[in-house]
Amino acid sequence: MPTAAPGVNVSLAHASDLLFTWTVLVYAVAMFGYSVEFAFARIARSRGDQAGRPEQIGRVAVGLTVVGWLLHLGSVVTRGAAAGRVPWGNMYEFSTMVALVAVTVYLVLLLRQPVRFLGAFVMTPVVLYLGLAGTVLYAPAAPLQPILNSYWIKIHVVAAITASGAFMVSGVITLLYLTRTWLDRRASMGPGTAAAVEYHGFARWLPSAERLDRLAYKVIGFAFPVWTFAIIAGAIWAKYAWSRYWGWDPKETWSFITWVAYAAYLHARATAGWRGRRAAVLSLVGFGCLMVDYYVVNTVISGLHSYAGVN
Amino acid sequence: MTETLTDETATQALSTAPQGTQPVASRNRVRSLWRSLTSMRTALLLLSLLALAAVPGTLLPQRGLNPVKVDVFFTAHPSLAPFLDKLSLFDVFAAPWFAAIYLLLFVSLIGCLFPRIRLHARALRRKPPAAPKRLERLAIHDTWDADGDAQAVVANARESLRRQRWRTTELREEPGGAWSVGAEKGYLRETGNLVFHVALVVLLTGIALGGLFGYKGTVLVTDGGSFSDVPSSYDVFTPARLGSESALPPFAFTLRKFTASYQPNGVPKSFHAYVDYRSTPDAPSRPYDVTTNRPLSIAGTDVYLVGHGYAVHIQVRDKSGRLVYDKATPFLPDDAMFTSHGVVKVPDGLPRQLGLTGFFYPTYEPTPFGAQSSYPGPAAPVLTLAAWQGDLGLTSGRPQSVYSLPVASLKNIGTKTIGPGQTWKLADGTTVTFAGVSQWATFQIAHDPGSTVVLVAAVFIVCGLLSSLWVRRRRMWVRAVPLDNAGGVRRTVVSAGGLARTDADGFATEFESLLRRMKD
Ligand code: HEM
Numbered sequence: 001m002p003t004a005a006p007g008v009n010v011s012l013a014h015a016s017d018l019l020f021t022w023t024v025l026v027y028a029v030a031m032f033g034y035s036v037e038f039a040f041a042r043i044a045r046s047r048g049d050q051a052g053r054p055e056q057i058g059r060v061a062v063g064l065t066v067v068g069w070l071l072h073l074g075s076v077v078t079r080g081a082a083a084g085r086v087p088w089g090n091m092y093e094f095s096t097m098v099a100l101v102a103v104t105v106y107l108v109l110l111l112r113q114p115v116r117f118l119g120a121f122v123m124t125p126v127v128l129y130l131g132l133a134g135t136v137l138y139a140p141a142a143p144l145q146p147i148l149n150s151y152w153i154k155i156h157v158v159a160a161i162t163a164s165g166a167f168m169v170s171g172v173i174t175l176l177y178l179t180r181t182w183l184d185r186r187a188s189m190g191p192g193t194a195a196a197v198e199y200h201g202f203a204r205w206l207p208s209a210e211r212l213d214r215l216a217y218k219v220i221g222f223a224f225p226v227w228t229f230a231i232i233a234g235a236i237w238a239k240y241a242w243s244r245y246w247g248w249d250p251k252e253t254w255s256f257i258t259w260v261a262y263a264a265y266l267h268a269r270a271t272a273g274w275r276g277r278r279a280a281v282l283s284l285v286g287f288g289c290l291m292v293d294y295y296v297v298n299t300v301i302s303g304l305h306s307y308a309g310v311n
Numbered sequence: 312m313t314e315t316l317t318d319e320t321a322t323q324a325l326s327t328a329p330q331g332t333q334p335v336a337s338r339n340r341v342r343s344l345w346r347s348l349t350s351m352r353t354a355l356l357l358l359s360l361l362a363l364a365a366v367p368g369t370l371l372p373q374r375g376l377n378p379v380k381v382d383v384f385f386t387a388h389p390s391l392a393p394f395l396d397k398l399s400l401f402d403v404f405a406a407p408w409f410a411a412i413y414l415l416l417f418v419s420l421i422g423c424l425f426p427r428i429r430l431h432a433r434a435l436r437r438k439p440p441a442a443p444k445r446l447e448r449l450a451i452h453d454t455w456d457a458d459g460d461a462q463a464v465v466a467n468a469r470e471s472l473r474r475q476r477w478r479t480t481e482l483r484e485e486p487g488g489a490w491s492v493g494a495e496k497g498y499l500r501e502t503g504n505l506v507f508h509v510a511l512v513v514l515l516t517g518i519a520l521g522g523l524f525g526y527k528g529t530v531l532v533t534d535g536g537s538f539s540d541v542p543s544s545y546d547v548f549t550p551a552r553l554g555s556e557s558a559l560p561p562f563a564f565t566l567r568k569f570t571a572s573y574q575p576n577g578v579p580k581s582f583h584a585y586v587d588y589r590s591t592p593d594a595p596s597r598p599y600d601v602t603t604n605r606p607l608s609i610a611g612t613d614v615y616l617v618g619h620g621y622a623v624h625i626q627v628r629d630k631s632g633r634l635v636y637d638k639a640t641p642f643l644p645d646d647a648m649f650t651s652h653g654v655v656k657v658p659d660g661l662p663r664q665l666g667l668t669g670f671f672y673p674t675y676e677p678t679p680f681g682a683q684s685s686y687p688g689p690a691a692p693v694l695t696l697a698a699w700q701g702d703l704g705l706t707s708g709r710p711q712s713v714y715s716l717p718v719a720s721l722k723n724i725g726t727k728t729i730g731p732g733q734t735w736k737l738a739d740g741t742t743v744t745f746a747g748v749s750q751w752a753t754f755q756i757a758h759d760p761g762s763t764v765v766l767v768a769a770v771f772i773v774c775g776l777l778s779s780l781w782v783r784r785r786r787m788w789v790r791a792v793p794l795d796n797a798g799g800v801r802r803t804v805v806s807a808g809g810l811a812r813t814d815a816d817g818f819a820t821e822f823e824s825l826l827r828r829m830k831d
Contacts, residue, residue, distance in 0.1 A: 150604035
């Protein structure tokens with residue numbers, strides 16, 4: 001263990017790490033609760049039983065998600081306070097912020113629509129992601145390098161993180177959409193009718209393909225302009241820091257590729273013959289590019305962007 | 312699609328996207344080519360190609376980013392590299408095939424924008440469509456009874472829609488004494504979408520402007536030194552591809568002092584270059600603190616701090632004590648702790664020409680493997696020097712770097728390690744004094760006349776996108792049919808139906824609240 005960097009409040013840094021651990025635990029329990037509801041509520045209902053017990057568990061899971069979210073927020077805030085700066089200076093901090101946004105997007109959706117079925121599917125990657133962040137990517141709190149010390153980093157990175165968290169949720173919904181359409185197709189090819197689809201297989205646990213598609217579009221419709229703004233803010237920052245707004249540095253290029261992939265998805269939704277599954281695949285390609293942008297570019301391909309914080 | 316389509320005209324998808332262009336067997340080949348170039352399918356294809364084409368630019372080293380890495384690649388793969396080079400794979404973003412993709416994309420974009428703008432302008436002038444025959448077949452609909460005469464009920468509904476800033480048709484009388492009204496809202500969706508696409512074209516124009524008329528250069532300035540914005544005073548200069556460098560009178564600045572601060576482990580904390588500048592030769596001199604992320608902007612030209620290092624002040628005296636050399640020489644850093652190397656040339660004033668090569672350690676730390684600097688700040692500055700005598704080759708006419716000395720043809724006459732203020736006396740009586748250290752900074756000076764255009768376009772891109780993706784275009788119709796009058800009280804059956812292109816969830820709520828207002 002290296003000694004703490006100067007200017008770092010050690011007890012706050014400890015508190016942040018402790019809150020982080022609790023966040024992961026609480027989220028994991030919530031994830032388990034959602035899974036129980038998901039698996040049993042509809043089975044119970046399809047048998048004609050009341051789904052009271054599983055639904056209660058689902059509501060508890062929402063409560064736990066909110067508690068976990070508060071702990072998570074606490075962990076991020078104390079981290080920033082410990083290092084005396086904004087809490088998104090390296091890949092560990094980046095990843096935990098992205099997970100925080102993903103949970104926030106899920107909770108905001110939940111306020112407006114009955115989307116508790118998403119709980120298990122959002123919390124699973126969040127927990128895995130936080131697990132990865134807390135182990136492989138972990139870096140102790142430290143001040144920023146001068147190049148990162150600009151208010152544009154705040155704007156640029158907050159926007160990038162917000163968009164990424166939302167893209168993560170849309171990616172989960174899109175996977176569910178593809179699963180649902182695949183099951184629908186299989187069912188429609190096999191014996192039985194459309195009604196049979198509703199009661200057989202995994203499909204009956206999920207909302208209709210149509211609803212999932214709209215939900216994914218809605219979330220991407222939020223994330224895409226934010227991502228666009230993030231790229232622009234990054235370009236402005238680059239203009240101040242490196243004397244040019246665009247230089248095809250690998251990080252910039254992969255952000256651009258991600259942007260173009262999602263633009264292609266939006267176009268596909270308006271192009272005859274491309275709506276539906278093909279468009280959905282394009283949005284997953286976009287998400288793949290985003291992951292390359294964060295993890296492959298930071299660790300394998302190195303450019304001017306110097307905030308990975310892992311060696 | 313959940314919308315149960317009824318009347319085609321009224322409930323058609325609320326989009327001006329070019330709908331699947333049929334490859335009409337047209338005699339006019341050019342026209343059909345143009346039509347398929349400007350189709351959505353082509354746009355989609357070109358967008359996907361653009362994303363794909365950018366990928367190799369991040370996997371292979373690029374000349375524009377790091378020419379040294381390209382050379383390393385050539386050495387490592389001597390047979391593969393020339394082949395890749397033929398395909399411009401080391402200059403992907405300047406490659407002809409990359410340009411072909413984005414130029415085609417923009418031609419396609421411009422081509423599809425004209426008809427869309429025309430259609431949308433027409434839609435903006437036109438009234439919303441009249442009510443389809445059977446409103447109850449729309450996905451969102453409701454029916455209720457109301458008191459009063461059918462025309463008055465519909466007029467009321469129209470008024471309440473207008474108050475919510477819906478655009479409405481005139482009242483329409485239908486057979487059987489029925490009245491109806493149509494309304495539409497959310498034109499901003501398409502407006503925003505068009506603004507977005509137009510702004511993309513403007514953005515590219517701005518980038519092109521910068522590429523053609525912009526120039527840049529770098530210069531190293533030592534504490535106390537000056538710079539004036541004329542091409543000859545740059546160390547490296549990339550002139551504009553078109554037009555002259557600048558029609559404006561040159562600006563100038565003097566570096567008063569450069570300072571850097573570091574954490575104890577040597578990671579930099581802050582850099583400041585304190586300069587005094589004049590925006591024109593006769594303007595008053597003003598101070599400015601150029602730091603990371605904070606360039607100095609003078610009349611469309613930006614001065615950036617991009618590097619720094621130490622300059623070693625050396626004085627050389629001949630054996631009679633006469634000062635023959637007195638200068639601060641920039642040393643170039645070799646590592647993050649600023650172990651630096653440099654060369655001093657004293658061609659005049661001594662019986663034989665003298666050259667010095669040296670290493671400078673801002674914080675000197677001897678180790679078993681040789682000396683090193685253990686901290687980038689000047690905590691314990693030490694200079695190690697080697698002295699060379701002979702012909703420095705300055706008169707040979709061949710250009711020579713100020714940072715190298717042709718030591719192979721010179722005679723070494725000793726080495727020495729000294730601290731600031733200390734003097735080294737050579738065998739022939741010449742003395743070399745380490746008079747002190749100062750710092751230097753390198754500045755990148757860039758002029759990009761397109762950057763304002765790019766910035767303004769970017770703002771429109773974001774605003775256009777927001778309204779394109781967040782505004783919902785929706786239509787609504789209300790119809791009132793009179794009931795047979797029973798007992799002198801006029802009664803009507805009112806039906807209403809709505810249609811939203813996307814995001815029906817939000818529309819259902821809005822629809823209900825609109826109806827609540829109408830029913831009041
Ligand atoms: C430079 C490349 C382009 C980019 C980055 C781009 C991006 C976008 C975005 C983000 C949207 C919003 C989608 C939505 O409202 O759901 C959109 C919509 C649209 N784009 Fe593009 N576009 C480009 C080129 C083109 C071209 C070449 C065409 C013409 C064929 C085109 C035609 C359209 C149309 C018609 C829509 C509206 C689709 C709808 O009604 O939903 N775009 N574009």
